[in-house]
Structures are given as structure tokens and as C-alpha cells.
Amino acid sequence: MAHTVKDKTKLLARVRRIKGQAEAVERALEAEIGCSDVLMLVASMRGAINGLTSELMEEHIRHHVVDPAHEPDPNRARGASELIEVIRTYLK
Amino acid sequence: MAHTVKDKTKLLARVRRIKGQAEAVERALEAEIGCSDVLMLVASMRGAINGLTSELMEEHIRHHVVDPAHEPDPNRARGASELIEVIRTYLK
Amino acid sequence: MAHTVKDKTKLLARVRRIKGQAEAVERALEAEIGCSDVLMLVASMRGAINGLTSELMEEHIRHHVVDPAHEPDPNRARGASELIEVIRTYLK
Amino acid sequence: MAHTVKDKTKLLARVRRIKGQAEAVERALEAEIGCSDVLMLVASMRGAINGLTSELMEEHIRHHVVDPAHEPDPNRARGASELIEVIRTYLK
Numbered sequence: 001m002a003h004t005v006k007d008k009t010k011l012l013a014r015v016r017r018i019k020g021q022a023e024a025v026e027r028a029l030e031a032e033i034g035c036s037d038v039l040m041l042v043a044s045m046r047g048a049i050n051g052l053t054s055e056l057m058e059e060h061i062r063h064h065v066v067d068p069a070h071e072p073d074p075n076r077a078r079g080a081s082e083l084i085e086v087i088r089t090y091l092k
Numbered sequence: 093m094a095h096t097v098k099d100k101t102k103l104l105a106r107v108r109r110i111k112g113q114a115e116a117v118e119r120a121l122e123a124e125i126g127c128s129d130v131l132m133l134v135a136s137m138r139g140a141i142n143g144l145t146s147e148l149m150e151e152h153i154r155h156h157v158v159d160p161a162h163e164p165d166p167n168r169a170r171g172a173s174e175l176i177e178v179i180r181t182y183l184k
Numbered sequence: 185m186a187h188t189v190k191d192k193t194k195l196l197a198r199v200r201r202i203k204g205q206a207e208a209v210e211r212a213l214e215a216e217i218g219c220s221d222v223l224m225l226v227a228s229m230r231g232a233i234n235g236l237t238s239e240l241m242e243e244h245i246r247h248h249v250v251d252p253a254h255e256p257d258p259n260r261a262r263g264a265s266e267l268i269e270v271i272r273t274y275l276k
Numbered sequence: 277m278a279h280t281v282k283d284k285t286k287l288l289a290r291v292r293r294i295k296g297q298a299e300a301v302e303r304a305l306e307a308e309i310g311c312s313d314v315l316m317l318v319a320s321m322r323g324a325i326n327g328l329t330s331e332l333m334e335e336h337i338r339h340h341v342v343d344p345a346h347e348p349d350p351n352r353a354r355g356a357s358e359l360i361e362v363i364r365t366y367l368k
Contacts, residue, residue: 027294031350039350053366057359057362057363060355060358060362061341061352061359063355064351064352064355064358065337065341065342065355065356066341066342066352066353075340076340076341076342078340079336079337079340079341080341081339082336083333083336083337083340083341086327086333086336087333090329
């Protein structure tokens with residue numbers, strides 16, 4: 001992955017947030033707080049993982065397949081742009 | 093949550109495994125390994141979260157709604173048992 | 185399933201909407217409209233299936249496990265109510 | 277979408293199967309069979325929709341972005357091939 005520093009910082013922030021959420025779930029289980037509260041924390045973590053997945057797929061498309069912003073072939077640029085849009089819809 | 097010690101140990105092991113997976117994703121991003129390898133690590137983490145969710149929902153049903161193993165009303169016992177089965181199917 | 189007439193009507197309306205969406209996807213494929221438009225139709229269909237699943241699980245809990253509105257045991261009523269809330273969060 | 281006849285036939289078969297599954301769910305609701313059996317039918321339909329989504333995304337990548345089988349740039353060919361693999365993992 002030869003991503004920009006900005007992209008890498010953003011992705012690392014996302015994954016550290018997920019690690020923090022896993023720690024919160026761990027503490028919640030140890031403190032024996034209610035099941036349904038633990039499940040709500042796990043649901044947020046799942047949402048954060050979908051966000052990270054979507055971001056990583058988008059990065060992969062831009063850096064290793066076709067970057068819509070710099071592609072000279074307009075059909076490919078449009079195809080890649082539509083694909084990114086579809087992935088965002090599926091993982092939001 | 094007033095779960096048995098055994099249940100709690102199992103749930104904590106699951107969530108610690110997820111924390112370990114988040115750390116592996118963090119290291120992979122820092123080491124700039126390929127995007128698609130990072131995405132495969134994230135996919136495993138998502139699978140582990142589905143497993144934890146299914147286990148927590150099952151615990152919640154057994155401890156706070158109806159425990160099929162100890163419910164005297166056979167209709168409720170069957171209803172709870174079917175619900176657990178359905179949740180496992182959806183989250184596997 | 186011994187649901188009320190009202191519940192059954194609502195569930196049938198949901199499943200008929202999904203059938204209509206499948207027919208729209210079929211026509212879109214036959215007419216060779218763009219892939220990404222077909223994918224957006226399929227994403228809506230997936231959302232409708234999550235809605236149907238959530239509704240069916242809720243019905244199952246109310247009719248075959250514990251109905252929070254009529255349960256005399258307050259702990260069970262609360263447990264069932266929290267479970268319905270969690271399922272809605274996971275399937276929205 | 278300017279797909280091959282073979283691809284179109286395969287996609288149409290998938291969407292018609294989903295329509296058939298929606299009809300089976302409709303009949304099951306009308307016949308008032310058990311909730312949990314209806315939920316299992318809906319779970320199969322959801323699996324079929326994931327399969328259709330994965331197939332459509334793969335088609336979109338091959339026809340409108342980069343086809344790994346015919347791409348002269350080896351980095352792009354590999355990037356597209358990895359992306360298809362990742363999408364299959366996520367939607368299986």
C-alpha cells in the first residue's frame with residue numbers, strides 16, 4: 001500500500017477507534033453491565049468496521065485499480081466512481 | 093448481567109480475540125502491507141464480531157427472557173429455542 | 185403462526201414489495217440498464233429484506249416467547265423489550 | 277450494461293430464483309406456517325441476494341473498470357483481481 005500520509009492517518013484513526021470500542025466491550029463484560037447495553041456497544045463497533053471496510057475498498061480502487069480523479073479514459077473513470085458509490089451504499 | 097463464570101470467560105475470550113485482530117490491522121496499516129491483505133484481516137474481524145453478537149443475544153435470551161432448558165411452558169421453551177436457532181443462522 | 189389479521193396484512197405487504205423489487209431488478213437486467221443502477225435496486229431490496237426479518241423476529245418474540253405488553257413478570261417483560269430493541273438496531 | 281449473453285442469462289436466473297423465494301415466503305405467510313420456518317426462508321433469500329450482489333459487482337468491475345483477464349497493465353490486473361476476491365469474501 002503506497003497511500004498518502006493523510007489517508008494512512010485517517011485509516012489508523014479508524015482502526016484505533018475500533019480497538020477502543022473492543023476495550024469498552026471488554027470492560028463492560030467484566031463489570032457485568034446489562035447484556036443489552038453490551039450488545040449496543042458491539043453494534044457500534046460493527047458500524048465502525050463497516051466504515052473502515054468501505055474506506056479501505058475505496059483506497060484500494062483509487063490506488064490499485066482506477067482512480068476516477070486521474071483516469072484519462074472517461075468510461076473507466078465513471079465505472080470506478082460508480083463502484084465506489086455502490087460500495088458506500090452497501091457498507092453504510 | 094448475572095451470567096455464569098463459564099459464560100463470562102467465553103465471552104471475554106471472544107472480545108479479547110477481536111481486540112487482538114484490531115491490533116493486527118493497526119500493525120498491518122503501519123507496515124503498509126497490501127490493501128487486500130488488510131481487507132482480509134478486517135473481514136475476519138467482522139466474522140468474529142458476528143460470532144460475539146450471536147453469543148451475546150443467545151445469553152440475553154437464556155438469562156433475561158426464556159431459557160429453553162429450564163422453562164416449564166413447552167410453547168415458550170420451543171419459541172425461545174427456535175429464536176436462538178434463527179439468530180445463529182442470521183449471524184453465522 | 186397465530187398472528188393478528190393486522191400483523192399478517194403488514195407482513196404480506198412487505199413481502200409483496202420485495203417481490204415487486206425482484207421484478208424491477210429482472211426488468212432492469214433484461215433492458216440492459218447500467219450495472220450500478222441495478223446494484224442500487226438490489227441494495228433497496230436488501231434493505232427491505234432486513235426490515236421484513238426484523239418484523240418477523242419481533243412477531244416471533246411477541247407471539248411465541250414473551251410479549252412485553254402482556255407479560256406479568258417485569259424482568260422478562262424488560263428482557264424481551266430490550267431484545268426487540270437490539271434486533272431493530274442490528275437489522276436497520 | 278453490454279454484458280455477454282451468458283452473463284445475462286446467469287444473472288437473470290439468480291434474480292428469478294429470488295422472485296420465487298419471495299413467492300414462497302408470501303405463501304408461507306398466507307398459510308400461517310411457523311414464524312421460525314418463515315424466517316429460515318427469508319434467510320435463504322438474503323443469502324441469494326448477497327450472491328447476486330457479488331456477481332453484479334464482479335461484472336461491473338470486469339466490464340466497466342478493469343478486466344483482470346484482458347488488462348495489459350499487470351498492477352491494475354492484480355488490483356482488480358484482488359478487489360473481486362475481497363468482494364466475494366465480504367458477500368459470501
